[in-house]
Amino acid sequence: MTLEIIQNALESLVDEMALTVMRTAHSGIVKDAMDYSTAFCDREGRVISQGLTIVLHLGSFPDAVAAVREIYEGDIAEGDVFILNDPYGSGGIHLPDIYVIKPIFAVGALQGFCGVVAHHADVGGIVPGSNSTDSTEIYQEGIRIPVLKLFERGKPNHTLFSIIEKNVRIPGEVLGDLRAQLAATGIGEQAYINLIERYGALAMHRYTDEILDYSERIARQEISALPDGNYEFSDHVDADNIVEGPVLIKVAVGITGDHMTVDFEGTSKQVPAGINSPLPFSKAAVFGAVRLLFRQAIPNAVGFHRPIEVRAPLGTVLNPVSPAPCGARGITGFRAMDAVLGALAQAAPDRVPADGDGGNSLISIGGYDGEGKPFSYVDLFCGARGGMPSGDGPEGVPHPGANIASTPVEIAELEEPVRIEEYEMVQNSGGAGRFRGALAQVRSVRCLADQATLQVRSDKRHHPPYGLHGGRPGTPSTNILRSGGREELLKTLANCPIARGDLFVHTLAGGGGWGDPLDRSPEDVLRDVRDEKVSIDYARREYGVAFDPTGHSVDETVTTRLRSEMRLRARRAKGA
DSSP states (O other), X not given: OHHHHHHHHHHHHHHHHHHHHHHHOOSHHHHTTOOEEEEEEETTSOEEEEOSSOHHHHTTHHHHHHHHHHHTTTOOOTTOEEEEOOTTTXXXXXXXXXXXXXXXXXXXXXXXXXXXXXXXXXXXXXXXXXXXXSOXXXXXXXXXXXXXXXXXXXXXXXXXXXXXXXXXXXXXXXXXXXXXXXXXXHHHHHHHHHHXXXXXXXXXXXXXXXXXXXXXXXXXXXXXXXXXXXEEEEEEEOOTTSTTOSEEEEEXXXXXXXXXXXXXXXXXXXXXXXXXXXXXXXXXXXXXXXXXXXXXXXXXXXXXXXXXXXXXOTTBTTBOOTTOOOTTTHHHHHHHXXXXXXXXXXXXXXXXXXXXXXXXXXXXXXXXXXXXXXXXXXEEEOOBOOOBTTBOOOBTOOOTTOOOOOOOHHHHHHHXXXXXXXXXXXXXXXXXXXXXXXXXXXXXXXXXXXXXXXXEEOOOSSSOOOOBXXXXXXXXXXXXXXXXXXEEEOOSEEEEEEEXXXXXXEEOOOOOOBSOGGGSOHHHHHHHHHTTSSOHHHHHHHHOOOBOTTSSSBOHHHHHHHHHHXXXXXXXHHHO
C-alpha cells in the first residue's frame, strides 16, 4: 500500500511540475503547444517518474542527468541548478530543447534530481525558431550550452544569463520560459522533501529502487508474452531538400524470452541537414514504441528500459557525430518510432495501429514586425493517426511520440503578426480500411509582417503513411506558398522568404487504414458519408458501399454485389 501511495505521489509531483510550466511560461510553443517535459530522478540519476508530456523527451532524461553527474562529480551542492542543450557530450537532443536540472538535498545528502526540458522559441542560428532543415553543421543552429551551473549554491550565474540573452532573437520569451522551468524544479524539489519528511530518506531509497525493479518486471513479462523472432521493417524520411534523400530508417527487432534487441544497422549515414537524431532522442523513440505495446499499467520509470537493448551505428542519422546538425531532428525520431512499430506489428498484429501523419509538422515564421521588434511564430500542426485494431484513427490526436497541440488560432493571431485563414479536416484523406485512418488537416497562415523567413519541417509526401493488414495508405502531405498571384509547391523540408500578404498552406498527411476496407461495416461508411468525412463516390470506389438515390441509406443489394466483384478482382490480381 505504501509503495502505491509513494508511486502516485511521485507521479503527481512531476505532473504538478508540468502544470507549473504551462501556467508560467511565456512562449506559445511551451504554454500553448506544450512542447516540454518533466521528470524526477533518484540520487543515482535514474528516472523514477515522468510527467504526462512528450515521450520523445522523456526517454532522453537519463543521458542528460548522467552528464550532470559525470561532469560535476564531487561538485554538486545544495542550491545548484544545471542547464544544458548540447547534444555532443552533454546529453542534449537538439539546441532548442534546453534542460534545467536541480539536485535535491535533504538530511545533509543528495536525494535526487528534478528536471524540465522545454523547446524554446529561439536559440539563435541561421533561421528564426532555430529549427533549420538546411543547416550543414551544428554551429549554424544556435547557442550551444554544455553542462553548466545556472545557479551555484543559490546564486544566479549572471554571466551565463547575459550570454543567453544576447544570443537569442526573443530574449524576453526565452528567459521567461527558463524561469518557468526554474519554478517547476522548485515545486518538484519541495514536494520530494515533503515525502522524505514523511517517510524518511532511507525508506524513500527502498521504495524508489522497488519502483525501478517493478517496472522492469512488468516489461519483462510483456516482452515474454510476445513470440520470439526477428522482425524487420524499413521506413523513410523524405528529405527532399538534400541529394542524400530520402533517408532510410531500417530496423530489426529481435525478441528472445524476456529480452528485446532493437538494431538500426543499415540505416542511412548522417546527412548535411538538420534532421540527424542524437542517440538519446533515438533511444527515447524506441522505448516509446515498445511501451505502446504493453497491456499492463507500468510506472514511468527507466526500469522498463533494462530488458531493451538499442543499437544504432555511430555516424548514422540515429547516432550522429559532431558537427552533424540536428535542429529539426524531431522528424527522424518520429520515423524511428514508426519503423519500430512497423516491425512490432508483425509480432503483435492485434496491438499496433497503422501509420499516422508522421509526427507533427513544425512551422516557423520569424523576422521583424512593423515596429522593428523581432518575432518568432513557432507552431506544431498535428493530429492524424492511423486506423487501430479496435477502431478508426482519431482526428486531432497527435503522434504518440509527442503529446502536444497546435497553437490556438486566437492566441497565435494575438501574439504574432500572422492570421490563420483556414483550419479544417480534408475529406477522403484517411486511408481506407476496416478501421479508417484519421482525416488530414489543412491550416493556412498569412504573414502580416513586411518580411520574414518561413521554415517548414514536414514529411510523408513521397512516402505516405502506411496501412496495415490490407489497409490503404493515407494521403500525402503538401506545402504550398501563395505569393504575388503565384502558387509554389514547397519541399517537405523547406526554407524561404515570406512577405506581407503571402499565404502558406500546409496539409498534413492522412492516417493509414487498418484491415481490409471491404470488411468495414456499411453502417460505419454511411456515418462517414453523413459526417462528410468521405464522399459517396469514394465510399463506392474504396469500400464497395452503394447508396440509394437520396444518399441517406445503404443499398444493400448493390453493396453485396459490388463487394463480391471487388473481392474477386483482388483474388485474381493476387494470383496473377
